[in-house]
Amino acid sequence: MAEKLQYITNEQGEPVGVVLDLGEYHRLIDQSAVDPELLVNMSQAELQALAESKLAPAAQARLDDLLARHHETQLSDEEIAELDRLLEQVDQLNILKSRAKYTLHQQATLAAAI
Numbered sequence: 001m002a003e004k005l006q007y008i009t010n011e012q013g014e015p016v017g018v019v020l021d022l023g024e025y026h027r028l029i030d031q032s033a034v035d036p037e038l039l040v041n042m043s044q045a046e047l048q049a050l051a052e053s054k055l056a057p058a059a060q061a062r063l064d065d066l067l068a069r070h071h072e073t074q075l076s077d078e079e080i081a082e083l084d085r086l087l088e089q090v091d092q093l094n095i096l097k098s099r100a101k102y103t104l105h106q107q108a109t110l111a112a113a114i
Helices: 022-034 043-049 059-073 076-111
Strands: 005-009 015-020
Touching: 015 022, 043 076, 059 076
Parallel strands: none
Antiparallel strands: 005 015
16 A cells, blocks of 8 residues: 655655655645535635634724714614624634634544644
């Protein structure tokens, strides 16, 4: 049985490349097509930064203010619309953060299997 993975090393014995069995290569390439939740074409550093990202400080401060005021008093229609927009941004950011964390987890699982 052919090995699915072979390392290429330099003269010092350090791994500098990898050769994949063609079937394994196709399986890896097709994984993103199978799982649309994976964020592809992003480095691990980019995924990690996204996974740890937060709402911009000014937007977070405005959200906190609107939420506190909404609890205490009635907001104007414009303020309610702004609050809704900010909450939508938080929801979208949380979805992206979750997808980044999921992608990192899938990459780690795949790396451990190889």
